[in-house]
Amino acid sequence: MLVSTPVRRLATAAVLALSGLAAPALAFEPTATECIAPANPGGGWDFTCRQVGKTLQDLGLIPGTMQVSNLAGGGGGVAFAEVVNKRNDENNLIVAASTATATRLAQGAYPGNTRDQVRWLGSVGADYGIIAVAKDSEVNTLPELMEKIKTDPRSVSIAGGSAVGGWDHLKVLIAADKAGIEDLRTIKYVAFDGGGEAVTQLLAGSVQAFTGDASEAKGFVDSGDIKVIAVLAPERLEGDFASFPTAREQGIDAIGANWRGFYGPGGMSDDAYGFWVEQIGKVYDSAEWKQVMAQNGLAPLDLRGAEFEAFVADSIASIEQLSREIGLIK
Amino acid sequence: MDALASLADGFAVALTWQNLFLALVGCFLGTVMGALPGLGPSNGVAILIPLAFTLGLGPTEAMILLTSVYYGAMYGGRISSILLNIPGDEPALMTTLDGYPMAQQGRGGEALALSGVASFVGAFLATWGLVFLAPQLVKVALLFGPAEYFALFVLAFATLGGIASRNQAKAAFAAALGLGIAMVGVDGQTGVPRFSFGEVHLYDGIDFLVAIVGLFALSEVFIFLEHRGEASVEGKDTGAGIGRIVPSGRLIARCTPTMLRTSLLGFIAGVLPGAGASLGSFLAYSMEKKLVDREGTFGTGDPRGVAAPEAGNNAAAGGALVPMLALGVPGSGTTAVLLAMLLALNITPGPLLFTQNPDVVWGLIAALFIGNLMLLAMNIPMVGLFVRVLLVPPRILMPIVAMVSFVGIYGISGSTFDLLVMVVFGVLGWLLRKLDVPLVPVILGVLLGNLMEANLRRAMTISDGDWTTLFASPLSIGLWTVSIVGFVLPIIFGKVLRARMGRRKDEEGAVSD
Numbered sequence A: 001m002l003v004s005t006p007v008r009r010l011a012t013a014a015v016l017a018l019s020g021l022a023a024p025a026l027a028f029e030p031t032a033t034e035c036i037a038p039a040n041p042g043g044g045w046d047f048t049c050r051q052v053g054k055t056l057q058d059l060g061l062i063p064g065t066m067q068v069s070n071l072a073g074g075g076g077g078v079a080f081a082e083v084v085n086k087r088n089d090e091n092n093l094i095v096a097a098s099t100a101t102a103t104r105l106a107q108g109a110y111p112g113n114t115r116d117q118v119r120w121l122g123s124v125g126a127d128y129g130i131i132a133v134a135k136d137s138e139v140n141t142l143p144e145l146m147e148k149i150k151t152d153p154r155s156v157s158i159a160g161g162s163a164v165g166g167w168d169h170l171k172v173l174i175a176a177d178k179a180g181i182e183d184l185r186t187i188k189y190v191a192f193d194g195g196g197e198a199v200t201q202l203l204a205g206s207v208q209a210f211t212g213d214a215s216e217a218k219g220f221v222d223s224g225d226i227k228v229i230a231v232l233a234p235e236r237l238e239g240d241f242a243s244f245p246t247a248r249e250q251g252i253d254a255i256g257a258n259w260r261g262f263y264g265p266g267g268m269s270d271d272a273y274g275f276w277v278e279q280i281g282k283v284y285d286s287a288e289w290k291q292v293m294a295q296n297g298l299a300p301l302d303l304r305g306a307e308f309e310a311f312v313a314d315s316i317a318s319i320e321q322l323s324r325e326i327g328l329i330k
Numbered sequence B: 001m002d003a004l005a006s007l008a009d010g011f012a013v014a015l016t017w018q019n020l021f022l023a024l025v026g027c028f029l030g031t032v033m034g035a036l037p038g039l040g041p042s043n044g045v046a047i048l049i050p051l052a053f054t055l056g057l058g059p060t061e062a063m064i065l066l067t068s069v070y071y072g073a074m075y076g077g078r079i080s081s082i083l084l085n086i087p088g089d090e091p092a093l094m095t096t097l098d099g100y101p102m103a104q105q106g107r108g109g110e111a112l113a114l115s116g117v118a119s120f121v122g123a124f125l126a127t128w129g130l131v132f133l134a135p136q137l138v139k140v141a142l143l144f145g146p147a148e149y150f151a152l153f154v155l156a157f158a159t160l161g162g163i164a165s166r167n168q169a170k171a172a173f174a175a176a177l178g179l180g181i182a183m184v185g186v187d188g189q190t191g192v193p194r195f196s197f198g199e200v201h202l203y204d205g206i207d208f209l210v211a212i213v214g215l216f217a218l219s220e221v222f223i224f225l226e227h228r229g230e231a232s233v234e235g236k237d238t239g240a241g242i243g244r245i246v247p248s249g250r251l252i253a254r255c256t257p258t259m260l261r262t263s264l265l266g267f268i269a270g271v272l273p274g275a276g277a278s279l280g281s282f283l284a285y286s287m288e289k290k291l292v293d294r295e296g297t298f299g300t301g302d303p304r305g306v307a308a309p310e311a312g313n314n315a316a317a318g319g320a321l322v323p324m325l326a327l328g329v330p331g332s333g334t335t336a337v338l339l340a341m342l343l344a345l346n347i348t349p350g351p352l353l354f355t356q357n358p359d360v361v362w363g364l365i366a367a368l369f370i371g372n373l374m375l376l377a378m379n380i381p382m383v384g385l386f387v388r389v390l391l392v393p394p395r396i397l398m399p400i401v402a403m404v405s406f407v408g409i410y411g412i413s414g415s416t417f418d419l420l421v422m423v424v425f426g427v428l429g430w431l432l433r434k435l436d437v438p439l440v441p442v443i444l445g446v447l448l449g450n451l452m453e454a455n456l457r458r459a460m461t462i463s464d465g466d467w468t469t470l471f472a473s474p475l476s477i478g479l480w481t482v483s484i485v486g487f488v489l490p491i492i493f494g495k496v497l498r499a500r501m502g503r504r505k506d507e508e509g510a511v512s513d
Helices: A004-019 A044-058 A074-086 A099-106 A144-153 A167-178 A196-203 A214-223 A270-285 A287-295 A305-326 B002-014 B017-035 B041-054 B061-085 B091-102 B108-143 B146-158 B168-180 B208-228 B249-271 B276-292 B304-328 B335-344 B360-391 B395-413 B417-433 B441-464 B468-469 B474-504
Strands: A034-038 A065-068 A093-099 A118-135 A155-158 A188-191 A211-212 A226-231 A257-265 B185-187 B192-194
Touching: A004 A270, A034 A044, A034 A074, A044 A065, A044 A093, A044 A099, A044 A270, A044 A287, A044 B335, A065 A144, A074 A093, A074 A118, A074 A257, A093 A099, A093 A118, A093 B185, A099 A167, A099 A257, A099 A305, A118 A196, A118 A214, A118 A270, A118 A305, A144 A167, A144 A226, A155 A167, A167 A188, A167 A211, A167 A305, A188 B041, A188 B441, A196 A211, A196 A214, A196 A226, A196 B091, A196 B108, A196 B304, A211 A214, A214 A226, A257 A270, A257 B091, A270 B441, A305 B017, B002 B061, B002 B108, B002 B360, B017 B041, B017 B061, B041 B335, B061 B091, B061 B108, B061 B304, B061 B335, B091 B108, B091 B276, B091 B304, B091 B360, B108 B249, B108 B304, B108 B360, B146 B441, B146 B468, B146 B474, B168 B395, B168 B441, B192 B304, B208 B395, B208 B417, B208 B441, B249 B276, B249 B304, B276 B304, B276 B441, B304 B335, B304 B441, B395 B417, B441 B468, B468 B474
Parallel strands: A034 A065, A034 A093, A155 A188, A155 A211
Antiparallel strands: A093 A257, A118 A211, A118 A226, A118 A257, B185 B192
């Protein structure tokens, strides 16, 4: 009763999609494809699986519907362990990942698991970090905020939506590091459950600054309740955020990209790996995906196959170093 | 008035055959999901998201479907609380306290119908609150910083003692146990895992749904097994007839002040992000107990003890939509899922939502009114059907309870580890029942403990460890005063109360946690 209706709908949709499908000419033929979202429905990973799965289906790149499984737990660690230990040889499986995955791998928060146990497929965009203050704050630029932290670190509390050591925290540390703050441990970071709660506390005046992703802050930027003092992107973003300066423009060369992408099982065949890299690339290139990116505040980040492997390795190395500096790992 | 004109436009949006049908489907599915232990509003809404996408629904239609499920689940949660002493979802926890004793006394039908009415009143008033107060109420949410939130949770724990137990020490022990369980998992303020023993499944902490289903549902099954299927499980079918199906006007009149007060309280708790429906129903119950329970009948099947948490938690569900729509901040798991859905539909909740997408907001609010009426109309006649559950012999009912528990919990995370955790909680629940330790404070400790700790430590981080920050605002001083009064008064007047309680305790033998 509960499940049968959606299942029947999905089955119908699958049959319809099958009938109009031209099979791609590759050595690997996908059958029942699956995407694991390592979190409960509603979060970023779930979104990545569902939107990419839907686009793959709409473009006829996979046969039928991509099944999305939610495998929550351990900040993605449960799914990672499951793929490594139990589903290492599957060719029809991809898993949603993001900077949070890299952060936890770097900090050893997936016990016994490392980056090279899986194959990194490609990215589908990035959500760049922002640092913001309340609209009536006396601080107007990123260097001003950093100067305040330098002179009196106790006077500035920065709220973010991730735990200490999580990505929202690390973004501030990256900026502070580039701004020449010596002891990163003096920076007061207050962890909230999600960016929304953190912004609320900025509006309530409990904290002096907010660190988060551009997409989280969009509603408040539109209403003028908060003042974005820096975007942690290499260049200015498009659309609503175009008027906000990057940290780089202000002389602080900090970049914080929360990328979204996929990995596959480590034992995936080379043919299957090639297939997924190509299809995810096709999704990225499509007009449909451009629209999804625009709607959800995702900025361009196009890395595929080997390039993406190298990028993930780099970002894990730099997060590891940063985490060591603040004493989170030894 | 502006709001009324907009609401009329909203009704124009909502009153199409398609939307009415979606609301009806949503209400029905929601009620069923709410009633099943394990499946709560957040899973219910999440399960239906793919359906909304597959049907290609627009933002308004999709939100109508999903919020109907949300409201429906808030209604449904009470059903298993009352009939089986198993909360269908976490906000329905408090309804077990008086609902189950009522069912044991053969007044199950009355309890169900009354709680249906109370749910309606709570949700109805909250929806009006949403119409008129949403923009202003956002300011209330902004008064609450970490220090004020901490004081609010202290208030909840200070009033805990009076609940659910004749033995204060056992209630305190149960709450401490719950607080201990809440500590498991990665600590957000330092990023360090606690009590996880390197087990990655424990990094996110223990899901309170797993704890609830284990403690309440499975322990019930264990108790049944212990009695080796003897007909009489804690007097379950001794007096449990169906009773009246329509509550008398007098009963409703008697509960009306309770419903009005608790609707208001629940609504405010719902508006505060991070407090939500569980705190709403809990505070509603303890406030009513303090205010009107002069004869010590709360906890033994007092209808007001059923009306209070139900009005409170349904009002909180409406209240939780305020920060979600107006701030884009989810106040509960369910609103987090709804928020994600809105974002996926290219609607940005936030301060400008009311001006940028008035059709979505007002269509949604109108749909809430319609859904609420449907739920009342659907729930009252169905009481007769629901109460027949009581007539099902335990030897058939208990295996079903066990099955639903396992399926429900596995459905949340797809993890067999959670099933093991649930069984552990089942054994724990069985032991605690044997020791006559109340189970409700355990769950409250798990539910509120994390939030209380997180807010204390946030406040401490912001103030550089200066404890006076906890009493720095008038609001927090007010909350502290209420908690101290709530804690101390019963101790002073305890003697008087105990004397009264003694008189009434006569033949009340059944154990009701």
